[in-house]
Amino acid sequence: MKTNSGLNVHKAGKIFRAGSRQPRVALEGVSLHLPPGQVGVLLGPSGCGKSTLLRMVAGLEAPTSGALSLNGRAITGPGRDRGMVFQSYTSFPWLTVRQNVAYGLTINGDASSLKEGVVDHFIRAVRLQDVANAYPHELSGGMRQRVAIARTLANHPELLLMDEPFGALDPETRWQMQELLLGIVRKEHTTVLLVSHDIEEALYLGDVVFFLSSHPGRLREVIRPGFKHEVPAGDREALLDHPEYRRLDLHIRRLMSEEGRRAA
């Protein structure tokens, strides 16, 4: 395989066996491809296996069938090439913002990146330069999530993984965070795989949206909002106003409610 082939998920399945309970099929035969430099969004109803799939890509969960690879290398466990941002705030409370952002480089002994000002670059990118020496508990939820994003990006991952990163934020902050993320990702050409259950977020951020259905989790449809090239990058209002946006929005809503009926 080519070395820059992006993320490949091949017939991945996951069955949870917990003690005496009946085995639970979380995912079945999911195959997908995410080219480098693109933002992929995993969208679907709650419990359809989005987090499980993301955790398998991170190497935090092993697939019970199938195979996953990033840029030609098989995924067998967690690694620096796939940094993850969680929904819960994970900035380490005992480290300042700057120390948090430097954490990955420090534990990897990456002295050259530390010297080259990578840490400050990403602190500025998420606009936290004024609180660089503060501890996380002094920050708001949105700021803490920005710390986590900067910390992951400063570590040079080939793929940025995010599990509903803005789910705990208020709508206003969530909006700003989406714009900030999109700006950074476009500038740094980061490949991103993001979990969401919000249609607007998925269509606003995603170059490609993978819609999963539940029981068992399967890839139901791949949606490419290609019309986004017709509106100015990051212009949310123009996007929401586009007829193609409204068509896709309605289409995904129908998929969602079908899933809801199947579950009931």
Next chain:
Amino acid sequence: MTVSLQDRLTHSARGAQVGVGEAPVAVSLRRRWLDFGQSLDWRRRLWLGACGWLLFLAGWYLAAQAGLAPARLFPGPGQVLTALHTLFAEQQFLGDVLASVRRIAVSFGLAVALALPLGLLMGAFARIDALLNPLLGAFRYLPAPAFIPLLLMWLGTGDSHKIALLLIGVVFFLAIMLADDTRQVPASFIETAKTLGGGRRSVLWTVVFRHSLPGYLDTCRQMLAVSWTYLVIAEIVAATDGIGAMMMRAKRFVHVDDIMAGIVTIGLLGLAFDALFRLLYRWWFPYLRPENHR
């Protein structure tokens, strides 16, 4: 306590509206003392703490004055204070105190040195926990003083017998409690570190251990209080020096005031160590200070 008259008036005024037929003072008192979720500044806490002590000393003084028992057997606080002074000034009590503190330091240090690696590994790795927790958990229920006859035969009456008793009394509790502290680290912290390229060693030290440090310090503070109990037991059973030994000497001559002075000394030392630990906590973990949290 500076309660302005204005304050009192408004309180009683509101009280009169609320409690029909109740004395306004009672309502105001209840509002002040029995309100949930209040936080006090250190000045007020110090003042109230001193009041608690004063109440205790006054009760003691009155009980001694009441003549329920002969003064020789139940001396008042004044007599005990005099005895304490005499002990330090004329009977080299400082040597006894230092001997006890040295034993505590050595044996508690040893207990932490043994329990900390166990607690860290048990808290971090489920299999090590499953292997050791039932074992240590069972040992925890053995009353340490039951080992005294054995220890006396094996180790004699020297320091090693006392250190061993303290170890038996403390180390199993300590290991289990330190393991509990270790388990508090959120799984998402560990997973974040893993996806940032953290290996087993760096996750263990830079996340699991580092996250647990404040909990460890607090647990040690609690267990230090317990180890004083075992020290005094050990010194009362067999010792030539130490606070417990002094108290046994005093018992022979029915010097109740000296015995009580020993008890007071232990209490004061405990208070001092507690304060030291709290100070360290504030110094080392500035990010946990309540006033820094919003």
